[in-house]
Amino acid sequence: MSKTSILQYLDAQALVDAARSRFVEVVTAAQAERGSASVVLTGGGTGIALLEALRDDSGSIDWGKVDIYFGDERFLPSGDPERNEVQASQALLDHVDVHPDRVFRMAASDGPHGSDPEVAAAAYAQILHSRSEGEPTPAFDIHLLGMGGEGHINSLFPHTDAVREEHSFVVAVENSPKPPPVRITLTLPAVRRAQHVWLLVSGANKADAVAAAVGGADSDEVPSAGALGTEATVWFLDSGAASKLDAV
Numbered sequence: 174m175s176k177t178s179i180l181q182y183l184d185a186q187a188l189v190d191a192a193r194s195r196f197v198e199v200v201t202a203a204q205a206e207r208g209s210a211s212v213v214l215t216g217g218g219t220g221i222a223l224l225e226a227l228r229d230d231s232g233s234i235d236w237g238k239v240d241i242y243f244g245d246e247r248f249l250p251s252g253d254p255e256r257n258e259v260q261a262s263q264a265l266l267d268h269v270d271v272h273p274d275r276v277f278r279m280a281a282s283d284g285p286h287g288s289d290p291e292v293a294a295a296a297y298a299q300i301l302h303s304r305s306e307g308e309p310t311p312a313f314d315i316h317l318l319g320m321g322g323e324g325h326i327n328s329l330f331p332h333t334d335a336v337r338e339e340h341s342f343v344v345a346v347e348n349s350p351k352p353p354p355v356r357i358t359l360t361l362p363a364v365r366r367a368q369h370v371w372l373l374v375s376g377a378n379k380a381d382a383v384a385a386a387v388g389g390a391d392s393d394e395v396p397s398a399g400a401l402g403t404e405a406t407v408w409f410l411d412s413g414a415a416s417k418l419d420a421v
């Protein structure tokens with residue numbers, strides 16, 4: 174059973190700094206052990222802030238030996254500033270020596286798989302399978318996650334087919350309550366393939382969802398409750414996001 178840790182920080186900056194140094198630790202340890210690492214990036218303000226922090230101080234990470242995946246993507250034309258991969262590139266990927274063949278972006282709506290998000294989702298699932306020697310996906314070293322105020326992670330929102338998906342590892346979402354409406358997302362089975370699942374959550378508006386998830390809510394109600402790593406699940410919280418947790 175994976176261990177869940179709840180780490181509280183004064184503010185979002187301290188949260189991001191702590192996550193950055195742990196990210197460097199885990200990735201460099203994976204590279205020392207097997208020569209490479211695999212990480213899943215997330216969109217959203219806190220997730221992107223972590224990428225910016227890594228750009229400024231990524232320690233001894235050999236970025237050319239990191240496989241980079243995305244937890245979800247807004248299904249928009251390539252280059253659209255709303256796309257997570259565009260924001261991740263501006264924050265980090267354009268500034269470090271990633272290997273272009275080891276960055277796995279989810280398709281754009283004007284990409285090679287056309288305008289059908291289901292086709293694009295299936296194509297990404299195939300990429301994950303092709304990178305994992307017979308397994309459905311790689312055993313990602315780290316899956317980064319932001320969380321919305323109602324507990325969504327990636328593009329998995331409460332009471333949806335996507336959050337209830339138990340078999341597919343990548344699905345299309347066509348009615349996201351968080352704009353834009355059409356997205357591609359890893360599912361909970363995919364999130365749970367990661368050794369380390371990290372939730373980066375800042376703001377008092379998320380405190381209820383944090384308390385519910387940590388308190389054992391059902392993932393259909395609070396999707397982040399279903400985000401569990403095979404080795405460890407870590408909640409990186411600022412004081413606002415942690416403000417509804419019972420005093421220890």
Ligand SMILES: O=C(O)[C@H](O)[C@@H](O)[C@H](O)[C@H](O)COP(=O)(O)O
Pocket residue numbers: 215216217218219220244245246247257318319320321325326327328351
């Ligand atoms: O594509 C997305 O929108 C993100 O993947 C989404 O899951 C995000 O992480 C949360 O909405 C939290 O976003 P903030 O950190 O900006 O609140």
